[in-house]
Amino acid sequence: MPHDPDPPPAKKFKPGSVFFRLDKNKPGMLLPRKGNATTPIDVQRKQLPIYQAKPQLLNQLRQLHNAILIGETGSGKTTQIPQYLYEAGIGRQGIIAITQPRRVAAISLAGRVAEEKRTQLGKLVGYTVRFEDVTSSETKMKFMTDGMLLREAIGDPLLLRYTVVVLDEAHERTVHTDVLFGVVKTAQRRRRELNKIPLKVIVMSATMDVDLFSEYFNKSPVLYLEGRQHPIQIYYTKQPQSDYLQAALVSIFQIHQEAPPSHDILVFMTGQEEIEALARTCRDIAKHLPDGCGPMVVIPLYASLPPAQQLRVFQPAPKGCRKVILSTNIAETSVTISGIKYVIDTGMVKAKRFNPDSGLEVLAVQRVSKAQAWQRAGRAGREDSGSCYRLYTEQEFNSLIPMTVPEIQRCNLAGVMLQLMALGIQDVINFDFMSKPSPEAVRSAVEHLELLGAVERKEGQVSLTALGKKMATCCPQPHMTILLSPDYSCSEEILSIVSLLSVDTVLYNPPARREEVLAARKKFTSSEGDHMTLLNIYRAFKKVSGNKEWCRENFVNSRNMGLVKEVQAQLKEICLKLNLKLESCGADTGNVRRCLAHGMFVNAAELQPDGSYLALDTHQSVAIHPSSVLFQAKPAYVVFNELLHTSRCYMRDLCLVDADWLLDAAPEYFGRKLHLTKS
DNA sequence: GAGCACTGC
Incomplete structure (x- = not known):
């Protein structure tokens, strides 16, 4: 880096401990992770580290009702265990289910195993994810998302179709996996009591910290598998860094000047804004590098990027050019990029926490856990040895919490x-x-x-009402708007709105093109709020049959919009099953807003004389999120979809409503609340 | 004046 008065932190790095030691007695550890196309599949299977352990594994798994399996990345546990069980005739009376937190993983793993078994996908090996069921009566090995197995459990709490449930990626501790732990444990016990075919439960995790798993599943044995992770050199800073962004910048250019250009860099950061800002800075600096320093291509990566832009991270950089990827934690688990030689870990992550007293979700930048830091470091050693530069001291690392707090303890x-x-x-x-x-x-x-x-x-004791039962079948996050919509003759519109809000975002906001975005969005903007604006966009999207060009011109995320269409179709089907009348209110959007007011009355806010808002339920001071179309407006009453605490407490996705509608919706509740406001 | 990451009906 030119003209930097301070010695760059990368110079201050001292070598840390090597996490993954290379064992020279086990040459298998250095085999490439991906199968060689010229090697026959059955040979590839035998080259996997897990193959050596097959006899002992089967011996154990045959006897045990519960087992915890620890295996590093590349051990082959996810693809091989189901096949080993099946081939050994374990659990042949039923289906072997393998759950995954992500749908892409479920789909691709099923594809891989079907290929290894030389069968057509959907026959012996299949998968079930939302919107897609590629299984048949022949299916004996079924890959599925954990949410899908949970859904199935509602109709069949004993999971009688299954003889083995393999809960993979258990260390990620998603809400679904955590609920499933309880569901399979209960099913297992009940099946024993009722003398049904026993249920075998195998929990697979990539981290060693499994005492909790073992304890929970009746002190079940823990089996260890060797992986194929390559050695990674860990570096810490000598001094704590007050500005991790500056430290990241300096480290990027330090590596850029010293390492061969074919070595790619992956930087873990917290969010879109800082990623885009650092990307700009890097590109600026890269333009003015001294001779002998090669060019660099900087690629941002975060979830709300449109698919085409996300794909850029997989394209190899031109020869002699270094690829620098600036990513959120999406690259920790969901997106695997090959060729990463260096990881720079800022040690920070943006994550949600939930405060039950206020009912508030807090999205805040915080320190990663040790497990997360190792996960990030591991991204540098997937094909070959690598290095991880931690922008914090070893002492700081030691003070990190060991595991990320499971999601179930920080959500509504x-x-x-x-x-x-x-x-x-x-x-x-x-x-x-x-x-x-x-x-x-x-x-x-x-x-x-x-x-x-x-x-x-x-x-x-608490129990479900008839309304609650309907709610559970129609929406994972409980709300009443769908069930109320027939009363307002606007179920079509409400289904669209609920679907639109169920996906992350259908809008794409590249910061560099703000003016264009605002101009494009103007024609859809409704003074009645975000729900109506989204509905306008959705109607326009359908009018052009989801034309991709139209999406690009209007800064609409076509992938997520496609998802909205599928969700809406699914919701329609459920409504038909529940005998809810499907009709459209046409141009009379007042009905839609009345329905939203009624369904979301708990999330109402009132304008105060000083221009701020008061959430009527919790009596918290809240503000309109800048992304809302109502940001500049000052409507007297709104309902909002969620409260998010970042720099302030923001309401997101607002709808303008009348005070009368709220009172009609819940006279007693608002009699109390409004009284409180006045006092 | 601002948007970590997943998933399911």
């Missing part, structure tokens, strides 16, 4: 509680979670459901 539990009750679990308040959520969070969720009329209390 209303949906989980609704689902558990739909599963027929009697005592949801004391459900046997592996990591118990706080009693306050459970209480707050049950109260929320009570307010919606989804549950009722009898003698200290």
Whole structure:
């Protein structure tokens, strides 16, 4: 880097401990991870590290009802274990289910195993994810998302179709996996009590920290598998860095000047804004590098990028040019990029936390856990040895929490509680979670459901009402708008809106093209709020039959929009099953807003004389999120979809409503709330 | 004046 007065932190790096030691006695560890196309599949299978352990593994798995399997990346556990079980005739009376947190993983793993078994996908080996079921009566090995198995459990709590359930990627501790832990444990016990065919549960994790898993599943044995991770050199800074972005910048150019250009760099950062900013800075600096320093291509990576832009991270840089990827934690698990030689870890992550007292989601930048830091480092050693530069000291690393707090302990539990009750679990308040959520969070969720009329209390027990049952079938996050929509003759519109809000975002906002975005969006903007604006965009999208060019011109994420269409079709089907009338209110959008006011009355806010807003439920001071079309407006009453605490407490996705509608929706509730406001 | 990452009906 030119003209930098301070010695760059990369110079201050000292070698840390090598996490993955290379064992020279095991030449298998240096085999390329991807199968060689010229090597026959059965030979490839035998070259996997797990193959050596096959006899002992089968011996154990045959006897055990529960097992915890630890295997590093590349051990082959996910593709081989189901086949080993099947080939050995274990669990032949039923289906072997293998769950994954992500749908792409479920689909591609099924494809790989079908190929290894030389069968057509959907026959012996299949997969089930939302919108797609590629299985048949012949299917014995079924890859599925964990959410999908949960859904199936509502109709069949004992999971009788399955003889083995393999919970893969358990270390990620998603809400779905955590609920599944309890569901399979209960099913296992009940099946034993009822003398049904036993259920075998195998928990697979990539991290060694599995005491909790073992303890939870009746002290089940832990089996270790060797992986194929290459050695990674870890470097720490000598001094704590007050500005991790500056440290990242300096480190990028330090590596850029010293390392061969074919070595790509992956930088873990917290969010879109800082990624785009650093990308700009890097490109500027790269233009003025001294001679002998090769060119560099800087590629941002985060989830809300349109698909075409995300694909850029997989394109190899031109010869002699270095690829620098600036990414959020999306590259920790979901996106695997080959050719990464250097990882720069800022040690920070943006994550959601949930405060049950305020009912507030807080999105904040925080330190990563140790497990996360190792996960990030591991991204440098997938094909060959690599290095990870941690922009914090070894001492700082040692003070990190060992594991990321499981999601179940930092989310709104209303949906989980609704689902558990739909599963027929009697005592949801004391459900046997592996990591118990706080009693306050459970209480707050049950109260929320009570307010919606989804549950009722009898003698200290809570149970699902008829409305609650319908809610559980139509929406994972409990709300009433869909069920109320026939009363307002606007179910078509409400289904569209719910679908639009169920995906991350259908809008694409490249910061560099702000003016263009605003101009393009103007023609859809409704003074009635974000729901109506989204509806306008959706209607226009359908009018052009989802034309990709139209999406690009209007800064609409076509992939997510396609998803919206699928969700809407699915919701329609459910509505038909529930005998809900499907009709459109046409141009009378007032009905849609009345329905939203009624369905979301708990999320109402009132304009205060000083121009701020007050959330009527919690009496918190809130503000309109700058992304809202109502940001500049000052409507007297709004309902909002969610509260998000970042720099302030923001309402997101707002709809303009009348005070009268709110009062009509819940006279008693608002009588109380509005009274409180005045006092 | 601002948007970590997944998933399911």
